[in-house]
Amino acid sequence: MEVVALVSGGKDSCFAMMRCLDYGHKVVALANLIPLDDAVDELDSYMYQTVGHQIVVCYAKCMGLPLFRRRISGSTRNHGLKYSVTPGDEVEDMFALLSEVKRQIPSVAAVSSGAIASDYQRLRVESVCSRLGLVSLAYMWKQDQTLLLEEMIRRGIVAITVKVAALGLKPSAHLGKELVELKSHLLHMNESYGINVCGEGGEYETLTLDCPLFRNARIVLDDFEVILHSADSIASVGILHPLAFHLEHKPGSSSSIGDGAIAQENSSSLYEVNGGIVHADAEDKQTSSPAPTSDAYPNIDVCISKTGKTVFSIGCWKKEPSGSCASEGLKADLVAVLSRIENQLKEEGLTWVNVLYVHLYISSMKEFGLANEVYVSFITEKKCHLGVPSRSTIELPLVQVGLGNAYVEVLVANDLVKRVLHVQSISCWAPSCIGPYSQATLYGEILYMAGQLGLDPPTMKLCPGGATAELELALVNSEAVANAFNSSIFSSAIHFLVYCSARLTSSEKEEVEHKLQNSYVGNLDCSRTGSYPTILYVLAPDLPKGACVEIKPTLYVPTNDDDDGDAMRELDTGGSHPASSKVPSEWSARYSGLHDSCCLIHTVAGRICSAVVSITNDIASKICSRTEHLSDEHLKALAKFCAFQLAKILIDNGFCWDNVTMLRFYYSVEHPVAADVMSRAFSEVFTELGEADSSCRTDGVPIFNMVPVSGSGCSASMNNIITCELLASKA
Missing domain, CATH: 3.40.50.620 (HUPs)
Structure with missing residues (x-):
């Protein structure tokens, strides 16, 4: 440039x-x-x-x-x-x-x-x-x-000092001196008094x-x-004229x-x-028409999972027949979806400034640029005075299951207490976010980090070396972002969502898994606490920039008044809090024996719970008589199993449905089930669960988002039929 x-x-x-x-x-x-x-x-x-x-x-x-x-x-x-x-x-x-x-x-x-x-x-x-x-x-x-x-x-x-204003720097002795002459003195002052050796605290200026x-x-x-x-x-101030x-x-x-x-x-x-x-502002030049009413888009479905008191998610997509070509294209679909979300926020008395995180799912990564153009017409710096939300973007097989060309899920907070890190400058620190999405958003004690690629920060290009090299650099980039919040992905990670490109071979996916596992096994913080985050792998047809891997860490960042010496300690099973979650007794009798074999759980300081539940073909065969073709009856049985496992996790760890801030079900399109059929099966199950536990539903609205993927699982084989991803938090 x-x-x-x-x-x-x-x-x-x-x-x-x-x-x-x-x-x-x-x-x-x-x-x-x-x-x-x-x-x-x-x-x-x-x-x-x-x-x-x-x-x-x-x-x-x-x-x-x-x-x-x-x-x-x-x-x-x-x-x-x-x-x-x-x-x-x-x-x-x-x-x-x-x-x-x-x-x-x-x-x-x-x-x-x-x-x-x-x-x-x-x-x-x-x-x-x-x-x-x-x-x-x-x-x-x-x-x-x-x-x-x-x-x-x-x-x-060759630079000389033209201003000094710090302890240990005297105008008579140090003004006009070259950097090379002052280097040892500056380093000594840094050790003695903590001054910035480059003068970033205003200690000195150079010419x-x-x-x-x-x-x-x-x-x-x-x-x-x-x-x-x-x-x-003590600290006299002088300048050189x-x-x-x-x-x-x-x-x-x-x-x-x-x-x-x-x-x-x-x-x-x-x-x-x-x-x-x-005073011309670029945003003022963008003409935006009033958001259409909900009636303007009759084929738009919206799913609100509002169990939490202050944090909830909204999932929105355009309803189409499976495999249909009736869609008007990505632009029209995304405008419709974002307009519907914008209206939903207004109905809640909220705006885009309340959004913490955006999952942007599109049907083709080739139209990523177009998707961004639409996105920035809705979500701008001007509309988000506290900072724009963090974001991850991947391609998913949406059209295949009748979800149009765009699916957007947003995490929303009722109050305005978020802290956003949005560095748009290209630097050597971490990949820049040029545009209206940020590197990370901290809300309460949870840090929601944007999807990280294996980008070389100063060039913003993917590093060579394939999937494992990209993962390694993505971890380095994530650590740089975490450090900005005085945290670390190795001591504070709650959960990792790892997106893998469908281009990867089986051996490459296994190498990615081993690389991520080894990065934790060899880390002193994790080895000391014995505390490892839950990890979920998702197979996507394509990722931004043609990347092999994208990671999305979620971290626990305790407040200053948190006196928990070991913030990442695990809770005893059974919990120390009264649990209000309940499950029908017949579910317990049928599914209890399978619990330990399919669940990954990570709890933090009694306040946060992350869980991943897997339904593999082996588990499904124990629940259903057959898995090659999933009938409505089979889907409902699998949905009951998922709901039971999640309820049990909440009960055992002292949480209830009111604490759930995010619940997502990834289902493989290898099994030809339309999205509306899958969603209906889970809705019926949660309705039944709601009869046993009123906290699992609010105003009759389901508390989950269904996400179609090429594959998912707790391992890089990603061969699950359905994978559940849950995050619960106590204020």
């Missing part, structure tokens, strides 16, 4: 440009924001470094690139972490600056910034990029600062005088003065460099961006 680099003069913005080149991008322009008054060194800004701005103008000749500059007329008016368009805010100056760059250089597709740890700055750059249709590149984001500092020095960045990008000349600082802002005896400097020609350079840098600057390489700011 062609990139415009935000430059402050500091080491970070220069090294960010070097990283862009490392990953094959081309920096074609520089953009810099400076104070209104040249005599002012530093602004009271949360966003911009301006100390040394007098010298940044030299970068155009040093690099042989055009430099766009704008004077900052705004101030900090929007103090929230998440930024929304605010007239008069200093962020709007960045928007105006980059707008002009894009106007003059239409080929620019991305913006480089030197963000390392500041969410405040990253989110504002991402906001501006989103409005302008640009990609944010932040290759230093979340990287180890000690390693970054060492790499900057090793790769030839780059030379680096490999300066192909034409280096900057020589001839004279400066130290201005003391605060003479505090440049008085005289010049450019020094580099051997081999084709440019003619004079001695008086600013005076002789070529006007064609310096662009002053002036004028007012047009």
